Amino acid sequence: MTMLLEFKQVSKQYGTDTRALTDVNFAVKEGEFVSIIGPSGAGKSTLLRCINRMIDASSGEIQFNGTDILASKKSELKRLRTQMGMVFQHYNLVNRLSVIENVLHGRLGYKSTLEGILGIYSKEEKHQAYTILKTLGLEDQVYKRCDQLSGGQKQRVGIARALVQNPKMLLCDEPIASLDPNASKVIMDHLRNISTTMGITVIVNLHQVDTALKYSDRILGVNKGTIVYDGKPTGINREQLAKIYGSEIHEQQGELDELDELKDLIDLKELEGSHAR
Numbered sequence: 682m683t684m685l686l687e688f689k690q691v692s693k694q695y696g697t698d699t700r701a702l703t704d705v706n707f708a709v710k711e712g713e714f715v716s717i718i719g720p721s722g723a724g725k726s727t728l729l730r731c732i733n734r735m736i737d738a739s740s741g742e743i744q745f746n747g748t749d750i751l752a753s754k755k756s757e758l759k760r761l762r763t764q765m766g767m768v769f770q771h772y773n774l775v776n777r778l779s780v781i782e783n784v785l786h787g788r789l790g791y792k793s794t795l796e797g798i799l800g801i802y803s804k805e806e807k808h809q810a811y812t813i814l815k816t817l818g819l820e821d822q823v824y825k826r827c828d829q830l831s832g833g834q835k836q837r838v839g840i841a842r843a844l845v846q847n848p849k850m851l852l853c854d855e856p857i858a859s860l861d862p863n864a865s866k867v868i869m870d871h872l873r874n875i876s877t878t879m880g881i882t883v884i885v886n887l888h889q890v891d892t893a894l895k896y897s898d899r900i901l902g903v904n905k906g907t908i909v910y911d912g913k914p915t916g917i918n919r920e921q922l923a924k925i926y927g928s929e930i931h932e933q934q935g936e937l938d939e940l941d942e943l944k945d946l947i948d949l950k951e952l953e954g955s956h957a958r
Contacts (some may be wrong), residue, residue, distance in 0.1 A: 685711045685849060685882050686732065691741030693727050693906075701727040702738070702906045711849070714876040714883045716893035719903035720926050725886045728903065729852050732884070733765045734758060746849060763790040766843025770855040772835040776828035780819060780838050783827055784810040787845035806845070813841045817871060833864030840871060844881075851875065853885035857892070865889075869896050890922065 686709040693702040701724045709715055717725045730736040731743065734750055743750040745761060753761060766787070774783045788806050789797045814823055817837045827835060836856060843851055853872065857865035873896050876883045887893045893900055894914045902910030902917075902925035909924050910917070 683711045684708050685713075685746055686884075687742075687744040689742040689744070691731060691738050691743060693724075693731060693736065694739040700906055702731070705741070705906075705908055707901060707908060707911055709850075709882055709884065711882055712876060712880040714873060714896060714898045715885070715901060716897040716899075717884065717886045717901045717903060718888070718890055718893050718925060721888075723903045724906040725903050726854055727906075729854050729884065729886055732850075732852055733762055733767065735767075759790060763846050764849045766840075766846050766848040766851045768836070768839050768843050768851060768853040768856050770858050772827075772832075772839050774827045774835055774838060774842075777826060779824050779826060780814065780830070781807070781810050781823045783838055784814060784841045784845055787842040790846060810841065810845050813844050814838075817841055818867075831864070832860050833867055836860065836864070836868050837871065840868070840875075844875070848881060850882040850884065853883065855886050855888065858888060865892070872896070890917070 688705050688707050691702060691705040694700050719725050727736055731738045738751055748761060750761060785802050788802060811823060814820055819837055822834060827838060857868050869892060872883050875881050897914050900914055900917060901908055904925050904927055910921050
């Protein structure tokens with residue numbers, strides 16, 4: 682697989698006292714599903730948002746599809762962002778607008794200022810938005826206002842908005858943190874399917890270790906702004922989790938108790954060929 686994203690010695694400093702990231706190095710291939718785990722305040726969101734420059738890194742180099750993001754000017758950055766869909770924890774939808782209107786906002790990166798203000802979209806763009814919504818099981822909600830949807834439905838609208846950009850990569854910042862277990866499973870199943878069937882790279886921040894183990898090709902463990910684990914889910918054990926979570930490891934006790942069982946389940950699924958990579 683072709684390398685899509687590469688971090689080289691990336692650091693982020695807030696003011697004079699707070700260092701959120703320190704010399705971060707990793708690379709992600711096209712179509713890979715990568716989960717970032719770690720305690721609160723470890724730098725997960727900062728790392729993710731440095732990719733599309735919602736936050737500017739202080740130093741280092743971030744290569745995306747052969748282009749240095751940190752060196753990109755405004756017009757080039759706008760073009761690059763159309764290739765990076767963003768899925769937010771709290772959805773970031775316009776509640777008074779319909780589902781399809783919110784999804785079509787994902788095309789704004791391709792529009793002139795006037796077209797964006799007037800909401801001018803082509804017939805092809807509207808058809809694409811509907812097709813994506815149907816794929817995500819929202820065909821009956823197309824013209825419903827977003828404030829009438831459940832949390833899981835809102836997050837699927839957010840995913841559709843990202844997909845209508847025709848991205849090479851999805852960046853998902855705690856996409857299931859506000860959802861119940863059933864809705865969380867639906868969202869993660871869709872993200873996994875997007876990676877597997879569409880070949881879109883997915884990078885997702887997660888608090889739930891068990892979810893990361895079930896869905897990821899690869900896991901990045903972050904602690905105090907540095908990557909302390911970079912490898913397959915099968916490489917995660919109690920020692921690695923202690924390294925990632927440090928003094929907060931007690932918060933992951935439930936995941937620790939289920940860790941061996943989950944890894945056995947992953948191995949079984951791989952043997953049965955029911956969880957295609």
